[in-house]
Amino acid sequence: MHTNSPKLNLTAELDIELAATRRVLERVPFEQADYKPHPKSMSLGQLATHVVNLLAFKTLFLTYDSRDFLDPTAPKPGPTPTSKEELLARFEEYSAALREALAASDDEQLTHEFRLHRGEHTITQRPKAAAIRIMGLNHSIHHRGQLTVYLRLLDVPVPGLYGPSADEK
Structure with a gap:
């Protein structure tokens, strides 16, 4: 693979973002x-769970060509975790599945279209690599940012994400 490989770029970005999210x-x-x-x-528990469940959504982009929110047989995340240990266990499980799906893909597959829709209404349709980055990574980063605000409001030290946080200086 060459250095402009979408798969290599996504893998490198994913590794950084998963470590920060954890x-x-x-x-x-x-x-x-x-x-x-x-x-x-959302409540703190709902938001933290959503951040973790978005990992399964990214895996879905790699594994399928579309997702209909109205499909009752579509994959759904598990029940809401009741402890930090359950939350982190799901994070590890979903992270491993995402890494495995990305490893099994190739640059050509990442150019295939993914359609996210609700019945006949298309919410978004774009190449899988773009769907993973926009609806997956960017979406996760957005909610992770919200989660850090919750931590700040609860007076929990915020970890550094792209450098030291105010709590680490």
Whole structure:
């Protein structure tokens, strides 16, 4: 593979983002899982679970050509974890499955279209590599950022993600 390989680029980016995500998840105070900074916000437990479940969504982009949100037989994430240990175990399981699916793919497969839809309504349709980056990685990074705000509001030291955090200086 050449250095402009979408697979190599995604793999390198995934390794960095998974390590950063794990550092944040390790700090989630599950005893405060019901905490919400605002009535419209997800709870801390829901948000942390969503960040982990998005890993399965990225795997889906690699494994299938489409996902219909109205399909009752489509793969669904497991039940909401009840502890940090369960959350981290699911993170490890889903991370391993994602890495395995990416390793089994090739650059040509990553150019195939992936369609995310609700019945006949297309939500997004783009090459798999772009779907993984935009709907997968970027989406996960967005929610991980929200999770770090929850940690800050709960006075939990925030880990550094792309350098030291204010708590690590």
